[in-house]
Amino acid sequence: MASSQSLALAVLFSFLSCNASLASSDGFLQCLSAAIPEQLLYTQSSPSFTSVLVSSIQNPKFFTPSTVRPLVIITPTDASHVQATVVCGRQNDVRIRVRSGGHDYEGLSYRSKRPEVFAVVDLATLCSVSVDQKAATAWVDSGATIGELYYAISKASNLLAFPAGICPTTGVGGHFSGGGLGMLLRKYGAAIDNVLDATLVDAKGRLLDKQTMETDVFWAIRGGGGQSFGIVLSWKVKLVPVPPRVTMFSIPKSVNEGAINILTKWQEVAPALPEDLFIMAIIKKQVAKFQSMYLGTCDALLLLMGTRFPELGLNQTHCKEMTWIQSVPYIYLGNTATVEDILNRTTSMNSFSKATSDYVRQAIPKDTWVQIFTWLAKPEAGIMIMDPYGGKMSSFPESATPFPHRAGVLYNIQYMNFWSAATDGSARTKWLKDFYTFMAPYVSQNPREAYVNYRDLDLGENVVVGNVTSYQAGLVWGQKYYKGNFQRLAMAKGEVDPDDYFRNEQSIPPLVASK
Structure with missing residues (x-):
């Protein structure tokens, strides 16, 4: 769990009161240096700037000479460092983008499509996980990966899990902010359905939790997308029970083997099966691969599939029984991967x-x-x-x-x-x-x-009018992601960040209620 505000923040506010006129990049860097240890700041002239920037970039098309890069990367180790960055940014008109794992499909956590001066808060060093086995809860920092969260849970108990995504290198912060879907979704819902509390640094630099943030803001951060309402530093989550053994299978079916008929049946059967069974389908070229997790034994699964979905042809040879934590590397990294492999943060820049x-x-x-x-x-x-x-x-x-x-x-x-x-x-x-x-x-x-x-920017991009993101323009893409919830999100944004400090090409626009 991220630590509380420290003495350094008090020093920062004192510094700002004497330097309110430093509205420039230099002023921003000076402000940061007064409150954050130098070794946690990477300017563009720093020898390690590039290596830190690419450390969690998943898509190399967002690392080209034409890419607008941050003025500085901040790697906080304490909540006060994040608070300081926000206050310095507001004081000097430097916006902030936030990165927890870098899996965002449009790279908006570390690059801008438009020329602007911005900084990146990279939360990778805020990555602790604290599990309370008796209460079946955990606090996880936003900079932890899903793999690190899963691993910590498994060390506490092999009968507890958490319903989040499949890819172990995904950062918790961004993943939870958008929803968080994985192989337990039919049994326990999305990750956000199991969030109990959170700590948030808002646009004023305040450190808030569920009790001190507005009700609509706590609602908004659980699925309203990252980088709109502030910087979520940590999350308290409810852990869920799993049996000692789960059963996995992966069955490929080509068109010549009846893939079309099987898929036609799958799309109606899979959502109606008992919630202990999840069967996803991946189609590439002329082959559909059906991958599954069942919260039970192979024998029970064979009986269920024989009754409900015999077209897939599941038999004993397809079944792989294992613990829940063993299923994480199995489904994403293959049957030779180990549980320790889910702790590997290394990413590829090849694709x-x-x-x-x-x-x-x-x-x-x-x-x-x-x-x-x-x-x-x-x-x-x-x-x-x-x-x-x-x-x-x-x-x-x-x-x-x-x-x-x-x-x-x-x-x-x-x-x-x-x-x-x-x-x-x-x-x-x-x-x-x-x-x-x-x-x-x-x-x-x-x-x-x-x-x-x-995230897909082809669905629409924000338009800034008078230094505030247009609500009407945001509707174009916002209703696709959020349907009727978009207006409530915009109202929550208006409560916590009416000046639209936290914004990007698809951030929630503020909608301020008239008084």
């Missing part, structure tokens, strides 16, 4: 990518699946990843959290395409856009829903 998303509320007809596989057979094609909903996800009202994709959703789709530095990515991105257009009649409409953690 460029682009992604977007959809939600499906009515089953896609079989003849359309035939056309989908034709699209996926093209040389420049990407992949489709589909997660079934239902179960616990359907039990929450759309307004329970900002994340509105609840009852009525059969599954979500993530479309992704990849290319190397030596490849022209234009054909790959064009395929993605054209395929997204093709899918329009078969997915949710009015609005066409999207998942904010699969």
Whole structure:
């Protein structure tokens, strides 16, 4: 859990009172130096600036000579360092972007699409995890990875888990801020459905928790996207029970093996299965791979699948029984990976990518699946990843959290395409856009829903009017991510940050109620 405000913050406010006229980059750096140890600051002239900047960049297309880079990277080790950065930034008109793991699909946590002076608060060193086994809760800092959270839980108990994502290198801060979906979502909902408390540094530099922040602000940070309401330093989460053994399987089916018929059935069966069973589908080229976690034994799973989904052909040889924590490296890193491998923060800069998303509320007809596989057979094609909903996800009202994709959703789709530095990515991105257009009649409409953690700037970008983000312009993309919750998010933004200090190309605009 992030520590409380220290004496350094008092020194900072004293410094600011004497230097209120330093409204410049130099003033900002001087301000930081008065409150934060020098070794935690990396300016563009620092020998380690580039290595720190790329340390968690997931997509090398956002690390080019033309990329607008931060004036300085701050690597706080204490809450007071974050508070100091916010106060210095406000005083000197330098905005802040916040990075916890760098998995954001548009790189908005460490780069700007527009020329501006900004700093990056990199939370990687705020990464502690404290588990209370008896209470079945944990405090986790935003800079911890999901893998580190899972690992700490497993060390405390092999009968506790947390319902978050699959990729272990994803930072907790950004992941929780947008929702947090993984293989336990049908049993326990999203990560945000299991958040009990949080600590937040707001636009005034105050350190707040659930008791001291506005009710709508606590609601907003649990799914309203990162970098809009302040900087969340830590989260208190409710841990969930899992059995001693879970059963995993991964079954590929080609078109020649009946993949189209199986998918046509999967999209209706998977959301309606008992909530202990999660079966995702990944389509690449002419093969659909069905990956699953079942909270129980292989024998029980075989009986269930034989009754509810015999078309997949599950048999004893497909089953892999293991502990829940062993399932984390198995599903993401492969069957030779160890539990310790989920602690590896190393990322690759080899693959460029682009992604977007959809939600499906009515089953896609079989003849359309035939056309989908034709699209996926093209040389420049990407992949489709589909997660079934239902179960616990359907039990929450759309307004329970900002994340509105609840009852009525059969599954979500993530479309992704990849290319190397030596490849022209234009054909790959064009395929993605054209395929997204093709899918329009078969997915949710009015609005066409999207998942904010699969952020896509092609859905719309903010427009700044009079130094404040336009609410009307934000509606274009905001309703896709949040549906009817967007207005409440904007009102919460108006409560905690009416001057719109925390903003980026898709941050929540402030909507201030008239008095």
